[in-house]
Amino acid sequence: MTRGREPGRRATWRRATLRGVPAAAVLAATLVGCTAGPAPEACATGAATEAPLTGTLTVFAAASLTETFDELAAEFEAAHPGVDVVLSYGGSSSLAEQIVQGAPADVFAAANEATMQAVVDAGLASDPRLFATNSLEIVVPTGNPGRVEGLADLARPELAVALCDPVVPCGSASVALLDAEGVTAAPDTLEQDVKAVLTKVELGEADAGLVYRTDAAAAGDRVEAIAVPEVPSAVNRYPIAPLGAAPNPAAAAAWVAFVLGPSGRAVLGAAGFGAP
């Protein structure tokens, strides 16, 4: 008998691939070597001799970081050949719950401060640092069959509207945005994470959905994006922290510095994330 549900299903394990290695390696080695090196010689000898990191680095990251962290992991592995980065993506709240339940992760990157705070409150992480911001956008299927023009259209009952459930960060941001704009949305489904909303729109099963700007960008021409007013209370700030019980603390610290540093800034910025 197969059972219907597996709580961990949304958290897909993914090994970062080494695509674009040569350019990335040069870039990363230069950045890490030059910014972290105590002396000019460090630049010439490269990062590998600087800090010979080894082992597996397990990063739990919000689903909205999928594309950027995949790319950063490839750069990081190129700079530290001894390290194998394993990324687990999922809804921030469910990742936080897994960490609190004892999942052996090294680093946690959440999509909002509240979920990180839950991990901090449990005594499992300290000193989280903000590394990116994200805001919402309306996405519609290509061709915009529902003739959606703005937030007010999300209240039209005849449209199929997909939103994140308010218990997950993209959902609380959606509530804040709709409240601030005085729109009472008529959602047909409240999904468990932002990628599920995007999928519903991509498949044409929803006429409109609210997703992060970065998810809209990553979906490319499979969806059309419609800008919404910038509302400060609806902007998500992404914190990152090494975990107290990290099996690989050295690599965890290096990863956090890497994401906060110029490499992380460049990749995140290119994907549409704002600076903290």
Add this chain to the structure above:
Amino acid sequence: MLLIPALLGLALLVLPLLALAVRAPWGRLGELLTGDAVLPPLLLSLGTAALATLACLVLGVPLALLLERSAAWPLVPRRLLRALLTLPLVLPPVVGGIALLLLLGRRGLIGQGLAAIGLPLPYTTGAVVIAQTFVALPFLVFAVEGALRSTDRRGELAAATLGASRAQTFRLVTLPLVAPGVAAGAALCFTRALGEFGATITFAGSLPGVTRTLPIASYLALQSDPEAAIALALVLLVAAVAVLVALRDRWLPGVAG
């Protein structure tokens, strides 16, 4: 020698459920079970699972008869039929949900026609029932088929020689003979439908009161109120155990017939 792996296997199956019972918020249980977090999804689940069971009975009993008759068919179509009926048992339910979307979704092969006449299926309670029926149907078919195979068919022959039509024979002779198998299959269907998650959330979505069933509510509650999630899981567990204990051994899947 074999006792140790057997006990380990039993422990693997039972201990997680025991942990669930141990960690259950017994003090808050009454309040949780009657509160807004549990009661609406519980009622929705009971209603949709009952409808799905009814659909399984209407579609599954004739299908079981067909499957039993297929014993006289050539090898390839016979095995193909059995394989097709087994698929929902082994397929990840999410895959079933995607397949249902591609057929019955607002842009699906059949679904776009339904949407055009103003009857879109996704995001409706009907979609929940369809998803549950999809995953539960094999349980009924195999339980009834097992019962059919183990019954003495001479009664049907006698009825036929006494002038009963095929429909009369089925209604008055065959059906009463396999009634325990039908009841057992229906019970299994009901528990499977009650626990359905993947196909439902993919095909029907998740909206409180409309499509958010007990397992989906439990999954979401885990992110905000873990105690409510455990209470929801406990309800599912108790329902499943109650149904299975009520069944006799020989009607359980795999040993039927």
